[in-house]
Amino acid sequence: MKKILITLFCLGVGWSWSQTGTLKGKVIDKQSEKPLESAQIALLNVQGFETTTDANGSFMLTGVPLGRQMLSVQALGYASVTLPNLEITAGKELILTIPLTEQLTTLNEVVVKNETSKGRALNKMATVSARQFTVEEVNRYAGGRSDVARLVANFAGVSAANDSRNDIVVRGNSPAGMLWRIEGVPVPSPNHFATLGTTGSPVSALNPNMLANSDFLTSAFPAEYGNAISGVFDLNFRKGNADRYEFMAGVGAYPGAEFVAEGPLGKKGGSFLVAARYGIAGYLGGAGTGAAIPNYNDVSFHLDFGKLASGSWSLFGIGGLSNINFLGKDATDDDLFSAKDSNQYVDSQFSVLGVSHKIYVGPQTFWKTTLAWATSGNRYEEERIYNFNTPNALNLPFTLNDNQDQRYTVSTFINSKVNKKTTLKAGILGEYFSLDYSLDDRNRQPDTNLDGYPDFNRIYLSKGNYQVIQPYAQLQYRFTNRLTLNAGIHGQYFSINEQSVVEPRAALTFAMNSRHSLNFGYGMHHQNVPAPILFQNSQVPGQPQQPNRHLDLVRSQHWVLGYDVKLAPQWRGKIELYYQAIDRAAVERSPSSYSSLTEGADFGYSTDKINLVSQGRGYNAGVEFTLEKFFSKGYHALITTSLFESKYRGSDGLWYNSPFNNRYVVNVLGGKEFKVGANQKNTLSFDGKVTTSGGRFYTPVDLVASQQAGYEITQDDKAYSLQYEAYFRLDLRVGYKFNSTKKKQSHLIYLEVQNVTDNNNIFISRYNRVTNQVNRVDQIGRFPDFGYRFQF
Structure with a gap:
């Protein structure tokens, strides 16, 4: 090297x-x-x-x-x-x-x-708890793995103390509360190895080379966003170069082998952009699991047809496939995902296809419509080896989980700049969901046929469809150059329980002078209970019932007070205080510590929660600090600190720590560039990142009960009463960028070491049915990352 x-x-x-x-x-x-x-x-x-x-x-x-x-x-x-x-x-x-x-x-x-300022959102209606991010940051910050979800973990209010998944935990909320949007329409989790209802996974299917600057919002978001209670990731695809052909070829530990092509399309100023990747992380030992090799690849495209007489048209899409096999013979006791007494087979896919049309219907008014189709699916098969390591070893099917869903979306809105002071935006978003979910499992099932093994029972089976309709209207009124009001109304109709809600949103920004500004925001937001909980079957004779279908939409109210200050020409500081009150969460009818607010940060959901009621509550409160030095004079820096409390209440009337209640998160990032070469046109760069946070709370294992049952049983009366030790990680990166003098070519090579100190950050403490003990499993240790990109 x-x-x-x-x-x-x-x-x-x-x-x-x-x-x-x-x-x-x-x-x-x-x-x-x-x-x-x-x-x-x-x-x-x-x-x-x-x-x-x-x-x-x-x-x-x-x-x-x-x-x-x-x-x-x-x-x-x-x-x-x-x-x-x-x-x-x-x-x-x-x-x-x-x-x-x-x-x-x-x-x-x-x-x-x-x-x-990247601190300001691209969306003109988003003025509080909103942040613009750039593709340059994805490629520059250490520890990012070319993953936009891991990039936003550097921002205040976000915690992701988990090396194995890119779940986005916003202000103590479950990652299931996130809304992902691509080109203005909601999409399923845009990740490889994603499972039903979750919003994160080990590997992102979003190619950063496709993205334009986009917005990340953490609360009190504008009226156009709905069916989410924690945050919004609003992603835009960039257009290709309409004047000349350009290409990029590269290889990296996590993005894998990649190729990008772009150039002019047609005679009306159109362009095309196509990108493809093939993952290689598993071959380098970066998958976090024994000898199992994750296979994942994706293709993305954006076709812009230029300015036509009928308006502007574009076509966009993503397709991703992934699979991995965890074989017991390759597993170790400290494996993150596999076990010695089981063989597991995982397949998943994710696709989005959309067409957008934009036309001006007046001097300052345009109408935009997007039609999209999206699908996601995952199939998980597990074969359990009973009587493991004995002459009577027997392989039996243990789990078969096959989930497929499709959604058809139409989004249409009109944006009108009425005058210098007033801008209106109104539209409607309609989603039609078609689903086919099934789960057969032996986990925690009785042995009714007395064969000595748990029965292989149907946990849920659901085929059907439902609709979500979201009309909205929002207004921006600029009283002066310094005082701006953004206000709106969002509506939501959920066909499963035929519930309709109306949500007010408002934000006020006051620039006291050129350096100081205050902002205040309020928003009411609703979201349906995750589908795996909503469509769970009750185990009763005869026709299967789904008693959770009646559950209300979970309601969340956000209050935010922020202060921004320009400390120097390229220095910015920001403080935000927030409080979020949540009610109508799903809890059990009989007294217990369970709440649907604890779901969503794993590959699956609880499979024994039936007959739930919408009587749960929760709250998140905290303060966030951001100090940022935008790149100038050869260096950049970002320091973010979040101090927060996240609690929920079960049906037993007691308040518990949320599993996402880290209580504090601190990120320190920085980098320095040096100009090198005969004319100082090449760049040698050094970047680093330090992250520390409080450990997550967890529920202790009842070891005696687990040993008797043969599977993990937790002390639910002590839910999330213990906390893992603090998380710490240091990542360092060095890169070199140089340009050819003879052709339009540039090269970038970088080397990165993640978790430089090889810190033993805990992944989970869990019952191991093979050792019959509670074992600690650590996250990925020190790991080298590398990359090379050739642009021409």
């Missing part, structure tokens, strides 16, 4: 002396999304690079020196914007979409100049 790095460094020094790049994009009105003509574009740190936008709002600067550049954008009557630290490379043109906000002041008054 040392020789390879030295060779690449020398090549980079020799290739760096004369190459340039291209910077282009579009300038639009932030509220109406109309292109702005005659906006002035200029590089601030290099003389002679100026232009204006054309009638389509487009601009292009060619021959731009490589490296970090600063761009100024100005338009008459709009607040000007400065975009610092834009990275120009030889292998790929940089394409931007730059929104400008119209000023309310008259033209002879001074126009305020702002610098863009």
